Amino acid sequence: MPNLRDIKNRIQAVKNTGKITKAMKMVAAAKLRKAQDAMMRVRPYSNKMRSILTGLSSGVERELHPLLAVRPRRTVEVIVMTGDKGLCGAFNANIIKEASKFVNGLTSEGFTVSLTTIGRKASDYFRRRHIKTRKSWTGLSGKIVYTNAQKVAREVIDAYAAEDIDEVFLVYNEFKSVMMQNVTKVKLLPIEPFEEDGENRAMVTGDFIFEPSEKEILNRLLPKNIEIQIYRALLESQAAEEAARMTAMENATKNTNELVEKLTLQYNKARQAAITTELMDIVGGAEAIKQ
Amino acid sequence: MILEIVTPYGSILSEDVDEVVASGTEGEFGVLPGHVSFVTTLNIGMLIYKKGGRNYYVFINSGYAEVISDNMMVLADSAERSEDIDIERAREAMKRAEERFKKEEDLDFTRSQTALQRAIMRIQVAEKASSR
Numbered sequence: 001m002p003n004l005r006d007i008k009n010r011i012q013a014v015k016n017t018g019k020i021t022k023a024m025k026m027v028a029a030a031k032l033r034k035a036q037d038a039m040m041r042v043r044p045y046s047n048k049m050r051s052i053l054t055g056l057s058s059g060v061e062r063e064l065h066p067l068l069a070v071r072p073r074r075t076v077e078v079i080v081m082t083g084d085k086g087l088c089g090a091f092n093a094n095i096i097k098e099a100s101k102f103v104n105g106l107t108s109e110g111f112t113v114s115l116t117t118i119g120r121k122a123s124d125y126f127r128r129r130h131i132k133t134r135k136s137w138t139g140l141s142g143k144i145v146y147t148n149a150q151k152v153a154r155e156v157i158d159a160y161a162a163e164d165i166d167e168v169f170l171v172y173n174e175f176k177s178v179m180m181q182n183v184t185k186v187k188l189l190p191i192e193p194f195e196e197d198g199e200n201r202a203m204v205t206g207d208f209i210f211e212p213s214e215k216e217i218l219n220r221l222l223p224k225n226i227e228i229q230i231y232r233a234l235l236e237s238q239a240a241e242e243a244a245r246m247t248a249m250e251n252a253t254k255n256t257n258e259l260v261e262k263l264t265l266q267y268n269k270a271r272q273a274a275i276t277t278e279l280m281d282i283v284g285g286a287e288a289i290k291q
Numbered sequence: 292m293i294l295e296i297v298t299p300y301g302s303i304l305s306e307d308v309d310e311v312v313a314s315g316t317e318g319e320f321g322v323l324p325g326h327v328s329f330v331t332t333l334n335i336g337m338l339i340y341k342k343g344g345r346n347y348y349v350f351i352n353s354g355y356a357e358v359i360s361d362n363m364m365v366l367a368d369s370a371e372r373s374e375d376i377d378i379e380r381a382r383e384a385m386k387r388a389e390e391r392f393k394k395e396e397d398l399d400f401t402r403s404q405t406a407l408q409r410a411i412m413r414i415q416v417a418e419k420a421s422s423r
C-alpha cells in the first residue's frame with residue numbers, strides 16, 4: 001500500500017495539471033471565437049470575388065491565362081497545412097496522415113510530388129523522415145494576416161508559372177463545428193472553371209466598360225483568388241485547431257477529475273487502514289498494561 | 292448611390308454617397324449617380340467620397356472596383372478610413388522603406404517601392420482629412 005504522503009502529493013499534482021488544462025481550454029475557447037469572427041469577416045469579400053471571377057472568366061478562353069491553362073500533370077505540389085503547436089488531439093496527425101496517403105498515392109501513380117508545409121508540425125514531421133520539402137512556412141498561426149497568405153500564394157504562383165509544378169493541392173482542416181473538423185483537399189491550380197452560383201450577373205451580356213481590358217483585370221484578380229483561398233484555409237485551420245484543442249483539453253480536465261476522485265478514495269482507504277492499525281496498537285498496549 | 296468597400300478583414304464602408312473619386316490603374320476617375328456600368332482595377336491610392344457637401348477620404352491598398360446600376364463596389368487588399376489611419380505607424384513605415392533604399396544591398400525593389408507608396412499614401416490621406 002503506497003504511503004499517505006505519496007498519494008497526497010499525487011493528488012496535488014493531478015489537480016495542478018487539471019488547472020492547467022482547464023485554463024488552456026478557456027484560452028482555446030477565446031481564440032476560437034476570434035478565429036470564427038475573422039472567418040465571418042472574410043466571407044463577403046471572398047463571395048464577391050468569386051462572383052466577379054465567374055462573370056469575367058466565362059467569356060474568355062482558358063488557354064490564354066497561365067493560371068487557367070491545364071498542363072499535362074507531371075509534378076504535383078501538395079501544400080500541407082497544420083498548426084504550429086500540439087496539445088490539440090488528433091488535429092495535426094489527421095492532416096499529416098491524409099497528406100501522406102495522398103502523396104504516396106500520387107507517387108505510386110508515377111507523378112513527382114513536391115511538398116510545401118505550413119505550420120511547424122508538418123515541417124517537423126517531414127524533416128524527421130528526411131522527406132524533402134520545397135518550402136516550409138512556420139509562424140503563420142496566431143494572428144493571421146492577409147499579407148502572409150499573399151506571400152504563400154505568390155510563391156506557389158511563381159513556381160507554377162515557371163512550370164516547376166503542374167498542379168497544386170492544398171490539404172487542410174476545415175472547420176465544420178466545434179466538435180467536427182474535416183480534413184479537406186482542394187485544388188488551387190490550375191484554377192477550375194467557376195460555376196455560376198445563381199447570382200445572375202449582367203457582365204456576360206456586355207454593355208460594360210473595362211478599364212484596363214477584361215483580360216488584364218482577370219490577370220490581376222486570379223492571383224487574388226488564390227490568396228483569398230489560402231487566407232480562408234488559414235483561418236479555417238486556425239479555428240479548427242482551437243476547436244480541437246478545446247475538446248482535447250476538456251477531455252483532459254475530465255480525466256484529471258476522475259483521477260483525483262480515484263486517488264482520493266485510495267487516500268481515504270489508506271488513512272483508515274492507518275487509523276485502524278494505530279487503534280489496534282493502542283488497544284493491544286492497554287491490554288498488555290492491564291495484565 | 293451606394294458605395295461599398297470590402298476587404299479580407301471585413302466590410303469597411305457601406306454608405307449612401309453623392310459622388311466618388313478613386314484612382315484606377317488607368318488614372319483617376321469619378322463616379323456620379325447614373326454612371327454607366329464600369330469595371331476597373333485600383334492602385335494604391337486615395338478614394339474620396341462626397342456626402343452632404345462633405346468630403347471623406349479612404350486609403351485603398353490596390354484592388355478592384357465595379358459600378359453597376361448606382362452601386363459601387365470596391366474590393367481592396369486593405370482599406371482604412373482617414374480617421375482610422377495610424378499616422379505615426381505610417382511615418383515609421385516610410386522611414387523604414389527609405390532606409391531600405393539607401394542600403395541597396397539585395398533590395399527587393401518592387402516590394403520596397405510599394406511599401407513606400409503605401410506609407411506615403413496613408414500619410415497623404417490622413418493629412419488631407421485633418422486639414423479639412
